[in-house]
Amino acid sequence: MAPPFRADHIGSLLRPQSLLEARSSLSSPSQMYSLDIPQLVKDAEIQAIREVVQTQLKKGIRPITDGEYARHIYYGGFFEKLSGFEARPNLPIPDAFRTDFPTTTGLAKMGAKTRAAVVCTGKIEYKESPYLSEWLTLRDNLPRELWQEAKFTIPAPNYQHIQLKPGTAWTKESGYSSDQEYFDDLAKCYAAELQTLYDAGLRNIQVDDPHLTYFCSSQFIEGCKKDGTDVDELLDLYTRTHNQLLANKPADLHAGMHLCRGNMSGSTHWVSGSYEKIAYKLFNETDYQTYYLEFDDVERAGGFEPLRFLPKGKNVVLGLVSTKTAELEDPATIKEKISTAASVIATAQGISWDEAMDRLALSPQCGFSSSSLAGGKGMTMEKMWEKLQLVRDIAREVWG
Numbered sequence: 001m002a003p004p005f006r007a008d009h010i011g012s013l014l015r016p017q018s019l020l021e022a023r024s025s026l027s028s029p030s031q032m033y034s035l036d037i038p039q040l041v042k043d044a045e046i047q048a049i050r051e052v053v054q055t056q057l058k059k060g061i062r063p064i065t066d067g068e069y070a071r072h073i074y075y076g077g078f079f080e081k082l083s084g085f086e087a088r089p090n091l092p093i094p095d096a097f098r099t100d101f102p103t104t105t106g107l108a109k110m111g112a113k114t115r116a117a118v119v120c121t122g123k124i125e126y127k128e129s130p131y132l133s134e135w136l137t138l139r140d141n142l143p144r145e146l147w148q149e150a151k152f153t154i155p156a157p158n159y160q161h162i163q164l165k166p167g168t169a170w171t172k173e174s175g176y177s178s179d180q181e182y183f184d185d186l187a188k189c190y191a192a193e194l195q196t197l198y199d200a201g202l203r204n205i206q207v208d209d210p211h212l213t214y215f216c217s218s219q220f221i222e223g224c225k226k227d228g229t230d231v232d233e234l235l236d237l238y239t240r241t242h243n244q245l246l247a248n249k250p251a252d253l254h255a256g257m258h259l260c261r262g263n264m265s266g267s268t269h270w271v272s273g274s275y276e277k278i279a280y281k282l283f284n285e286t287d288y289q290t291y292y293l294e295f296d297d298v299e300r301a302g303g304f305e306p307l308r309f310l311p312k313g314k315n316v317v318l319g320l321v322s323t324k325t326a327e328l329e330d331p332a333t334i335k336e337k338i339s340t341a342a343s344v345i346a347t348a349q350g351i352s353w354d355e356a357m358d359r360l361a362l363s364p365q366c367g368f369s370s371s372s373l374a375g376g377k378g379m380t381m382e383k384m385w386e387k388l389q390l391v392r393d394i395a396r397e398v399w400g
Contacts, residue, residue: 003290003315003361004204004254005062007395010292010319011153011206011258012074012367013067014375014384019048023072023372032072032116032371033080033087045070046137053141061388063151063204066138073371074208075155079118081130082189084174086121090114097163100223102214102271104163118160120170124185126192135197147201153258154193156209157186157245158238163211166227183241190245194253204254206292212238212282213261213294216273235278239286246287256290257282260319260366274302280309290315294365295337296322304341308348310359316341319365321391326378328386331394338362338398362395364388 015023022044026034049066056064071077080087091097093115097104104115135152142150161169161179170176176185194205214220215235224231246255259282261271275282275293283291295304295318310316318341320334338360339353346356368384369375 001289001313001315002358003317006361006399007061007392008063008151008292008317008361008363009061009065009388009391010364010367011065011068011151011208012369013052013065013069014369014379014381015067015069015372016048016051016381019044019069020372026072031089032076033089033118034072035080035087049137050141053138055385057146059385059389060392061385062149062392064138064142064146064149065151065153066134068153068367068369070134070137071372074153074367075159077134078130078155079160081128082124082186083127084120084122084124084185085118087116087118089116091117091164096165096168098165098220098223098229099226100219101163102217102219105219115163117164119164119168120160120174120176120182122174124182124189126189129193129196131193132196132200135200135202139201144201148203150202151204151206152197152202153206153208154190156207156211156238156257157183157190157241158209158211162214162234162238166229179237183237184244187241187244191248194245194249194255198250198253203252204256206256206258207242207288208258209238209242210258210260212278213259213273213275214271216275216277217271218273220271235281239281243285243287254290255288256292256317257286257288258292258366260294272299275306276302279306283309283314284311288314290317292317292319292363294319295341296320296324296365304337304344307341307344310345310348312349312351315359315361316345317361317363319363321362321364321387322376323364323366323368323379323384323387324376326376326380326383328383328390331390331397334362334394335398357399362391362398364391 022041048069052067068074079085093104093108139147170182176182221231293316320337321329342353342356346353
């Protein structure tokens with residue numbers, strides 16, 4: 001099965017200065033879940049999305065995304081809009097979070113004392129769509145025949161749960177007595193959201209779950225042990241939830257999962273390590289069609305060896321162009337890496353190199369701005385578009 005696009009990108013794009021200025025009053029980390037968005041900001045978002053869609057069309061960049069311009073951060077605007085959840089803007093670090101959790105540990109080293117999160121305080125229910133308005137803004141900037149060339153992103157269901165101290169993702173008042181109950185209802189909301197977006201014309205969804213790479217991190221694993229958490233059971237809980245939300249999705253709604261190791265300001269990442277520890281379960285026990293994987297730096301992400309676990313019928317988008325550095329990659333080097341990845345798959349599946357190539361595509365390793373103020377060192381608008389055009393041009397040369 002071939003990926004939907006040979007040249008892809010992860011979704012978020014650098015914000016234009018006009019949007020940053022409009023959102024300046026909402027730039028505090030404690031406001032990342034704020035639902036009180038002034039109309040002036042909404043107008044700036046709509047205008048910025050209109051312009052970035054036109055730029056992608058002019059430059060031949062696919063898939064077409066909204067750059068996540070309506071969000072402060074890639075996971076914003078979802079959990080806090082579901083019934084039963086409540087934003088907590090100033091939870092204390094480290095007390096409110098998992099022991100040695102890489103993100104909060106890293107933030108603490110930067111001087112952070114608190115972090116915002118969304119806690120379940122009542123029954124989780126889907127009463128209105130968190131993201132329909134965002135999708136409609138993107139969709140309505142495209143002619144109907146191009147809706148299928150758009151991609152929309154959504155955070156993973158485990159985003160809040162994995163970071164919070166065990167047993168605190170839901171309160172006693174919520175009525176839940178187990179993590180499974182919490183995720184059962186949350187998965188129903190995700191399934192409903194996928195159907196809502198599909199009914200409105202979406203045909204390509206990307207679920208962002210960078211935290212699954214934490215299961216490759218010795219720091220995270222050791223922290224779980226200190227908390228008395230069984231790491232294998234926790235990973236199983238999360239992969240089951242992914243499958244629950246996908247179970248009844250429309251057959252022609254393409255679903256992919258993106259994994260990375262953190263993409264904050266100044267090219268910051270939170271963990272390092274190969275996919276080796278999770279690759280088999282990831283590829284064979286989750287029901288996604290496509291996996292968008294970070295491979296731009298061997299020291300941070302490891303090599304292509306875990307691709308030997310990819311089963312027939314699924315595909316991988318190789319994140320080989322870096323959003324963390326401004327320097328343009330050498331096309332010959334990228335092509336060589338694509339060939340190496342194909343060889344790993346061909347050998348493991350007992351297929352030809354050409355057949356293995358058909359299961360691959362190319363992209364940057366992550367988005368260009370996972371939050372409004374994020375961006376790789378030295379990355380500019382000009383450099384960003386050059387990188388996306390590099391991906392486009394290499395893909396055309398490799399796959400035609």
